[in-house]
Amino acid sequence: MGRGAHGAQGLARVAVVVRAGAAPLWWSGVAATGFGALPPGVGGRRIGVLAGAAMFIVAAAVVPLVRRRRYVVLARAATRAGKYDVLQDRAVTVRNWRRGHRWWLLLAFAAALGSAFAIPAAGGMLLAGLGTGLRLKAAWIGRRERAGQTLLWVRVDWLGRRGGRPVGKAVKGLRGTGVAAGDAAPGGARRRSAALV
Template identity: 60%
Template sequence: MGRGGYTVARVAVLVRAPVGWLWWLGLLAAGCGLLVPGVTGRRIGVLAGAALFLIALAVAATVRRGRYGKLAGAASRAGKSVALQDREATVRDWRLAHRWPLVAVFLVAVGASFAVPAAPGLLLAGTAAGLWWKALWLGRWEHEHESLLWVRTDELPRPWALGGPGHAAVSGYLTTGVVAGDARPGGARRRPEDVPVR
């Protein structure tokens, strides 16, 4: 990717952005489903939910990892004219763009939880755990290569499209040094002790 005046967001921050929302909405949906026995009964629902949690965790943690690795391996250095979007703005933009998909997924999970108690909610929670694991994997890559991965915001897919920063529409990543931006490797909030003294 060449140089130019555009905005880029951290790849790991985008991967982490859904985690908190999916986790708590999933637990809330599971709790709502446990209020009634449901069609299958609570015991079967919880056992099915535990299995779905593990499956969703594995899928979310591994899907498109090859694509992420390929884009990371071919990443080019970000030019000086590139604007680095801060972590808070990236998370806020993601939340605003995905608020209706989140509402829809939550309502579907709540409705289905009354049929199979806890299972749909635990599916959402498992997805959150898998995305968190993927963000940690990206963080390990960034640590090992001493580079942070960024993606152009104008190449990110629309809210209803799956794939995030690993989507086919993304042509490549950019890299910066590990002190750039306000998020640590892996997308977590940067702590004061992470900033080097100049």
């Protein structure tokens, strides 16, 4: 969805885009870790698990920091969403991201399984760490949204073909709304009230 009537724009929540990959990466990482622990591998299970734990920690720590400065700059300069702007549902944003990245997710899962024959479980733990890092990044965005009482949105047509670059080069700025707008809470999780309906 791009520009509509009255110059309106289709807007997707920044935190939802960031969070969209967390669950598939986490669960594929858990599955790959379980299956990857079965073969003894070249390095042995103990070395594999220790290496995987280190990669998990590094990934979970580094991912939230990637492009953080650009997030901060764009968030500070965010303009108010227009009256006719269309706020994309959380489920649509998540579905678009996962469709756009499904082959990458499958390749990452296959690579994690294949790496188990060299270093058991390590590849799966790396995937899980990436998923954890994305969730932590979304939580950090949520804290900024709560502090500023402003939800951050990005134009859908600026997200790229895979729908997953909320602060990519094509993004010229972000839009802001009040914290009650849309169907996702600060940080991109489902609103509790909406989940009960």
